[in-house]
Amino acid sequence: MADGKLLIVGAGLSGLFAGILAARADLDVTIVARGQGNLMLGTGTIDVHGYQGKARLEVPALGALDDDHPYHKLSDYALREAIELLREICRRRGNPMIGNLEKNLLLPTALGTSRPTTLAPISMVAGSLRDESPLWIARLNGFRDFFPQLMHNRLPQNIHIVDLALTAKEFRRDAYTTDLARMLDNFHKREQITNAWRKSILDYRKKTGEAVTRLGLPAILGLENPRVVLADVEDALECHVFEIPTLPPSVPGMRLYNLLRAEFLTLGGQLVLGPSVKGKISKYQRGSAVMKTANKTEKAIEADAILLASGGFGHHGLVANVDGSVTESVFDLPVDYLTDRHAWTAESYLDAHPYAKFGLRTNAQMQPINQNNKLQADNIWACGSILAGADRLSEGSREGISLSTAFTAVENIIQALS
Amino acid sequence: MRKQFTEVLVIGGGATGLSAARDAVMRGFKTLLLEKGDLAHGTSGRYHGLLHSGGRYVVSDPHSARDCIAENRILRKIIPSAIENTDGWFVTTPEDDPAYADTFLAACKAQGVPAEELNVDVLLNKERLLNQRISRTIRVPDAACDSFDATHILAHDIKARGAKVLLRHEVIGLEIRRQKVCGVNVRNLLTDEEFLIETSMVLNCSGAWAGNIAAMAGGFLKVTPGKGTMIAMNTRLVNTVVNRCKLPHDGDILVPVGTVSVIGTTDIPVESPDQYPIEDWEVEFLLNEGEALIPGFKKFRALRAWAGVRPLYDPTAGGKTESRDLTRSHAVIDHQARDGVGGLLTMVGGKFTTMRLMAQDLVDEACKQLRTKRPCTTAETPAEAPGTKHYYLAQRLNRWEQSHAQHTALTDPIICECELVPESKVRAGIEASQSKILNDLRRDTRLGMGPCQGGFCAYRANGIACGMLAQTPEDAHTTLAQFLQERWKGQRNLLWDHNLRQLELDQNIYRNLLGLDHTVDTADIELYPTEKTA
Numbered sequence: 001m002a003d004g005k006l007l008i009v010g011a012g013l014s015g016l017f018a019g020i021l022a023a024r025a026d027l028d029v030t031i032v033a034r035g036q037g038n039l040m041l042g043t044g045t046i047d048v049h050g051y052q053g054k055a056r057l058e059v060p061a062l063g064a065l066d067d068d069h070p071y072h073k074l075s076d077y078a079l080r081e082a083i084e085l086l087r088e089i090c091r092r093r094g095n096p097m098i099g100n101l102e103k104n105l106l107l108p109t110a111l112g113t114s115r116p117t118t119l120a121p122i123s124m125v126a127g128s129l130r131d132e133s134p135l136w137i138a139r140l141n142g143f144r145d146f147f148p149q150l151m152h153n154r155l156p157q158n159i160h161i162v163d164l165a166l167t168a169k170e171f172r173r174d175a176y177t178t179d180l181a182r183m184l185d186n187f188h189k190r191e192q193i194t195n196a197w198r199k200s201i202l203d204y205r206k207k208t209g210e211a212v213t214r215l216g217l218p219a220i221l222g223l224e225n226p227r228v229v230l231a232d233v234e235d236a237l238e239c240h241v242f243e244i245p246t247l248p249p250s251v252p253g254m255r256l257y258n259l260l261r262a263e264f265l266t267l268g269g270q271l272v273l274g275p276s277v278k279g280k281i282s283k284y285q286r287g288s289a290v291m292k293t294a295n296k297t298e299k300a301i302e303a304d305a306i307l308l309a310s311g312g313f314g315h316h317g318l319v320a321n322v323d324g325s326v327t328e329s330v331f332d333l334p335v336d337y338l339t340d341r342h343a344w345t346a347e348s349y350l351d352a353h354p355y356a357k358f359g360l361r362t363n364a365q366m367q368p369i370n371q372n373n374k375l376q377a378d379n380i381w382a383c384g385s386i387l388a389g390a391d392r393l394s395e396g397s398r399e400g401i402s403l404s405t406a407f408t409a410v411e412n413i414i415q416a417l418s
Numbered sequence: 419m420r421k422q423f424t425e426v427l428v429i430g431g432g433a434t435g436l437s438a439a440r441d442a443v444m445r446g447f448k449t450l451l452l453e454k455g456d457l458a459h460g461t462s463g464r465y466h467g468l469l470h471s472g473g474r475y476v477v478s479d480p481h482s483a484r485d486c487i488a489e490n491r492i493l494r495k496i497i498p499s500a501i502e503n504t505d506g507w508f509v510t511t512p513e514d515d516p517a518y519a520d521t522f523l524a525a526c527k528a529q530g531v532p533a534e535e536l537n538v539d540v541l542l543n544k545e546r547l548l549n550q551r552i553s554r555t556i557r558v559p560d561a562a563c564d565s566f567d568a569t570h571i572l573a574h575d576i577k578a579r580g581a582k583v584l585l586r587h588e589v590i591g592l593e594i595r596r597q598k599v600c601g602v603n604v605r606n607l608l609t610d611e612e613f614l615i616e617t618s619m620v621l622n623c624s625g626a627w628a629g630n631i632a633a634m635a636g637g638f639l640k641v642t643p644g645k646g647t648m649i650a651m652n653t654r655l656v657n658t659v660v661n662r663c664k665l666p667h668d669g670d671i672l673v674p675v676g677t678v679s680v681i682g683t684t685d686i687p688v689e690s691p692d693q694y695p696i697e698d699w700e701v702e703f704l705l706n707e708g709e710a711l712i713p714g715f716k717k718f719r720a721l722r723a724w725a726g727v728r729p730l731y732d733p734t735a736g737g738k739t740e741s742r743d744l745t746r747s748h749a750v751i752d753h754q755a756r757d758g759v760g761g762l763l764t765m766v767g768g769k770f771t772t773m774r775l776m777a778q779d780l781v782d783e784a785c786k787q788l789r790t791k792r793p794c795t796t797a798e799t800p801a802e803a804p805g806t807k808h809y810y811l812a813q814r815l816n817r818w819e820q821s822h823a824q825h826t827a828l829t830d831p832i833i834c835e836c837e838l839v840p841e842s843k844v845r846a847g848i849e850a851s852q853s854k855i856l857n858d859l860r861r862d863t864r865l866g867m868g869p870c871q872g873g874f875c876a877y878r879a880n881g882i883a884c885g886m887l888a889q890t891p892e893d894a895h896t897t898l899a900q901f902l903q904e905r906w907k908g909q910r911n912l913l914w915d916h917n918l919r920q921l922e923l924d925q926n927i928y929r930n931l932l933g934l935d936h937t938v939d940t941a942d943i944e945l946y947p948t949e950k951t952a
Contacts, residue, residue, distance in 0.1 A: 041926055054936065110877075111895060113933035144831045144841065147881025152891030152937065174831045245931050247874055248923075314922030320914040322705070322716050341698075344913060348943070349906035350899060350928065350935040355918070393929045 003027065004417040007289060007303035009277045009330055010317065012037025014384025014402035015309030016260040017086065021410040022307075023267035027417070030270040030301065032277050032291055036257060037315060038385065038398070043117070043245040044219065044252020045124070046086065046097065046403070048079065050104060050116035050396025057116055059103055060400070068389040070401050073364050074408050082403040087119065093259045095226055096122045106130055108216065110246045112151030112159065116396060121252050123221050123230050126214050127242035134158040137216040137244075138197075140166040145177060145247040146218035162204050162212065165196045180220040181251045184229050194236035201237050212239045219243035219251045226255055275299075276316075279306065279331045287331060287377040305379050305413045308333075308360070308368075309406065312385040318359060326358055331380065334370040336361050336388040352394040359388030366409035379416075383409040420613040424450035424582070426784065427602055427617040429589055429631055431455070432462035433565065433770050435623035436572040437777035437796070439581050442621070444799065445781060445792040449581040450615065452604060454588040456858045458569040460691075461625050462770065463861060464726025466648050466682040467675035468659060469493060469561040470771040471506055473533060474666055476525035482747045483529040485772045490559060492774060493568075494808070496800045500567035502809045504674055506560020506659035507541055508533075509552045511710045514664045519554040522663055526558070533558050545656050547712045560659040562675050564809065565770060566861050575801035585851075592620070592634045592762070599635060599753075599761035619784050622764040625729035626691035632764055637757035641766060643691040643727035646683035647700040649912070652719035652869055654811070655679045655712055662710070669707030677811070677837065677868060678721060681708050691727045701911050719916045721869060722908035731766035748776045750783045760787070814838040833882070834875035836868020844879055848886050854893070856880065856901035869916075871905045873924040877932065892937075899938040902928060 011033035049060035097119040104116035106129040137148035222229030279289035290298045310317030326337040337358040344355040383405035392398035426442040431453025443449040472486030526533035541555040586607040593601030601616040632639035654674040662670035688694045708715030748768030754760040847862040866872035884894040
């Protein structure tokens, strides 16, 4: 086992996962992050590789990706072990993830398209589109972030809409998914809500003569103990229930965040949320860093190794400047990008945009290098969405890259420190 | 073929056309207005939002200045809720000649534009972001005007007075008999139905597109589309209109409009009023000019860039090309005298602030040709209910809070958080327009015009519209993709810092969470100008 101090910048999926791995190896780990990362905005699923062009993949086909894709820098076990480990943590902490690398799950989106993914929380799997039986989708009256009438009929499954009562008087302001989730976390409110829903379902049955076998809800089934909420709702409605991710904030993503954070803290890790981190690299190729707090004070952070899990453009790991340059926000490391800004994006909003592949270039040890493959610092590593070479949205690969590159980076950090 | 009849037919649903239709219907003419897109679809909807005091023109174009100050006073009375009484200032920055302020003051006095030079601290204490090295400050009665609100108020008034407004109807030809226009052939762009509208008088108010209509009458009319590019900054960097105190030039006005501030404009003659891409140098130029007014301007978030085309009339037809030199004042073209075709008048030139006066001049001429004497009453008759107040920044928030203070339950959620558009407004907008085009709803309500550029509200509005208009999901997805594509146009030139972060968030919503890119074929998305849905 190694010992030494590791600073991780960023508390998204890759930062937290790396923190857990390093803490398990007895490193003294501190995570410093400005905010909570992409989990709060995403689907709460683990996407490894879902699309090739526009085609959905039955199985991840990593071999088909470009040579400089982050997946190609990894050992052949990194992805598999990372996925297994995540699954183990989620199961132990009461929010099991279902699925495997042998076959992508297919789950419905809120527009009724079929979305491939590798792991999904147990609360989503009853919506599987590999099952050809019809789907009933709940319309929650007065909730502005979920419109099942937009789910289309290109799917082989028939889609039926069921109106569920949702009394708006619960809210003194506009309700987000998280407000509904917190209500469902509360035992008494949950009972009231499920009773009202049960009545709606019975009315629907009476009116249409259809027996609802599986019912989709927006992803709101509790933040604290989703398994209990799911079981209670299923008992009351007497059917399978599944969640469909909708507009942020993401309840399934927050569950995953909370769970990983708890795991990290239990292992003795330290988490500092709020400050930004600024670093510099000495002439001896060593990186050092300070935290900048809101009241403008700077505090040095002792670290033998620094792992950048600071994210892409969406989370300030990479910053595009008004002059057309792109910088890495902590150390100003060299970034792979196109100098012609017109080439960054596609004409069509919904097409793949080349800027998505901008990021840090690394060697196989996950250490940043420049365009001439020169190592930038001996004690800096990088993982997650800051890495160059992947279009995570178009490939459906965000979480797989985050987990496997975090795994590989920590493996190398441990080796370097021991 | 279906036939209709109207006495006066107005072409163009921008500020000029709506004002002309209002003038005509108030003089008792049976009036019909045709617009090939939506209200304010052309230049009016791409305007910087400045209600001129005339100050900008006192030196270079005194005639326009006099028109502006008179109309400024009138518009405040007839469309009050579209106007925010911000006041305006002419300021001498270190880059400007301080002596010009004296020329300016003298010219204001000569043209009757109220102007008062005050100690610089009065303005600098109010507008903390302004350049502290500004040396002279002159106050004038400029104001901010929301052109979407203005055109909607006018349209509402016109319809209440019995005129007809047909949107998404394009003129495909003029019916000319015995050297006189006696009808207009029209195509409904949503249904492709074609029909004839017979009329005694056609008023061509199609702005930068006026030459196309004139050509249908066999006339040649040179309207030089002058492209003006503007940038909306994310917040109100100023609460008053700020002009550089110098001869009018590019990038010298900053106008607070609603929740944003707009810096404008450039002025470049372009070939076609339908194709005028924004160039990188324009963006860079405007942001640099902003630095003279507000040091650090470039560090603020530039939200969206867009351009409009001014309908500048070139009587010399091909002589001069500098479009800022072409007159901003307006002229009525009588095609009888000019081309030997009666029953058609074209309005050329002009500006948003003088829309009512332009309409008055146009309809005066129409009356003369129709041999009838009917006085214009548009200046005295408000288009809104008596007692309507000017717009103020917190108005929407105030209304919303007040409506909720009366209920214990929240029943009218906010659909567009950036522009505070509640569900009731979205529903009212869709109900009134019956339009499947979300961009029409944007022009009705400002939905999607704030910092997230449709990130959250587009899906919500789409869900509401889909239910109300009984759209199929496939149709609704195309609607959604079209709207996002339209919003995308104004963002592509400004992709740095926050805008790129925003793009990541919005792309995460539409391509990751919702999978919209896997349900619509991007090749199917027909874009501006017709915004036609299948």
